[in-house]
């Protein structure tokens with residue numbers, strides 16, 4: 001296990017990190033004491049996972065943007081909801097980690113799953129693999145598409161070599177370690193991206209750079 005993962009699992013490290021964050025964000029937490037409590041209670045230190053309260057709204061948005069009947073999105077949400085095998089595969093990897101929740105919470109990633117199922121892309125690109133939770137859902141959607149005859153592939157990018165620990169090797173998946181500002185141009189040169197998930201750093205320079213790559217790749221971009 002990489003040393004960064006081991007460090008985050010130490011109780012002392014996590015207590016110090018939380019105390020520091022509480023102090024730095026004290027003015028924010030003062031206005032939202034429930035958020036502070038939730039933060040203290042949570043096992044997670046970063047990239048917090050959660051369910052979303054407006055899943056219906058997300059589903060309506062996707063149906064609207066893709067011009068499909070809302071019941072098709074509803075069907076895909078059920079398909080994911082009922083995918084016990086996927087949840088269990090992820091939970092088996094999450095449970096030993098004291099700095100992550102025991103069960104995967106998909107949150108907004110449900111929308112990514114539905115989009116990939118509906119668009120049936122040949123190429124999905126994700127920037128920001130992190131643990132690999134979103135990647136796992138995107139890959140699952142591609143697997144289901146392939147069962148229905150639409151084959152696609154998924155390169156996922158992260159600057160952190162320790163990222164993607166939730167993932168297994170898979171023929172449709174390519175994990176690229178590096179700064180997207182450097183590696184996206186060469187990896188996506190001349191290729192058409194059907195779905196683009198921009199979930200890496202949101203600093204202006206990084207976003208702008210990713211955005212230029214999307215355009216250059218003649219992407220039908222989704223971020």
Ligand SMILES: C[S@@+](CC[C@H](N)C(=O)[O-])C[C@H]1O[C@@H](n2cnc3c(N)ncnc32)[C@H](O)[C@@H]1O
Nearest residue numbers: 128129130133134158159160179180199200201
């Ligand atoms: C919000 S997390 C991604 C969450 C993930 N997509 C998911 O579904 O859980 C952001 C990730 O972007 C990565 N990142 C930040 N800046 C980057 C860059 N310039 N190039 C590549 N990866 C970057 C971070 O290492 C981090 O793992």
